[in-house]
Amino acid sequence: MADDNVVYIGNKPVMNYVLAVTTQLNSANEVTIKARGQAISRAVDTAEIVRNRFMPEVKVKSIEIGTETITREDGSTINVSSMEITLAK
Amino acid sequence: MADDNVVYIGNKPVMNYVLAVTTQLNSANEVTIKARGQAISRAVDTAEIVRNRFMPEVKVKSIEIGTETITREDGSTINVSSMEITLAK
Numbered sequence: 001m002a003d004d005n006v007v008y009i010g011n012k013p014v015m016n017y018v019l020a021v022t023t024q025l026n027s028a029n030e031v032t033i034k035a036r037g038q039a040i041s042r043a044v045d046t047a048e049i050v051r052n053r054f055m056p057e058v059k060v061k062s063i064e065i066g067t068e069t070i071t072r073e074d075g076s077t078i079n080v081s082s083m084e085i086t087l088a089k
Numbered sequence: 090m091a092d093d094n095v096v097y098i099g100n101k102p103v104m105n106y107v108l109a110v111t112t113q114l115n116s117a118n119e120v121t122i123k124a125r126g127q128a129i130s131r132a133v134d135t136a137e138i139v140r141n142r143f144m145p146e147v148k149v150k151s152i153e154i155g156t157e158t159i160t161r162e163d164g165s166t167i168n169v170s171s172m173e174i175t176l177a178k
Contacts, residue, residue: 041129044170048156052168063152065174067137079141081133085154 004028009035009043017046021087022054030061030088036068040083047085061088093117098124098132106135110176111143119150119177125157129172136174150177 005028007020017033024031035043051058064084071077094117096109106122113120124132140147153173160166 038127038130040133041127041170044129044154044172047154048168048170052156060154063154065133065136065149065152067141079137081130081137083133 005030006032006034007046009033009039009046011039014042014045014049017042018049018054021046021050025050025055025058025087025089030086033085033087034082036082037080040081043083043085047087050087055089058087058089061086094119095121095123096135098122098128098135100128103131103134103138106131107138107143110135110139114139114144114147114176114178119175122174122176123171125171126169129170132172132174136176139176144178147176147178150175 005024007017007024009017021031021033033043033046047060051060062084063086066082067079068082069077070080094113096106096113098106110120110122122132122135136149140149152175155171156168157171158166159169
């Protein structure tokens with residue numbers, strides 16, 4: 001399943017996501033870190049901590065940015081920035 | 090001067106930076122958006138608003154992430170994530 005290699009960044013402490021990414025990189029060759037809105041800076045923190053502190057052999061394979069349209073409960077829509085960082089061994 | 094084509098993202102409203110980037114892109118072929126820490130998500134917002142709303146012909150040329158070590162007034166150091174997004178016509 002493709003989603004096995006994706007880590008979604010939310011509002012938890014950054015080390016939770018660092019642990020999730022390093023764990024997945026032990027069983028897969030690459031992991032994609034996805035985030036939206038304010039969590040984007042935490043996604044960059046996660047990728048940098050994994051590379052600098054735990055797995056120096058891991059490289060940034062690609063970084064993509066985009067915009068997602070989210071529908072709120074009242075039916076209105078807002079645009080939110082998104083980011084995907086793919087790390088590979 | 091190389092810095093002419095760089096926009097540093099801070100804590101102002103995102104439209105200030107959108108205006109700065111679009112202005113520079115009218116006189117230069119590419120602009121680099123730089124941000125650190127929490128401002129990283131605003132940098133992505135800036136790039137996406139410029140591309141989607143004002144200058145659809147502009148492409149994301151490159152995105153880089155890194156870590157900078159900052160020395161605080163008391164002499165201690167902290168690591169902060171950084172990001173550079175280069176937009177080009």
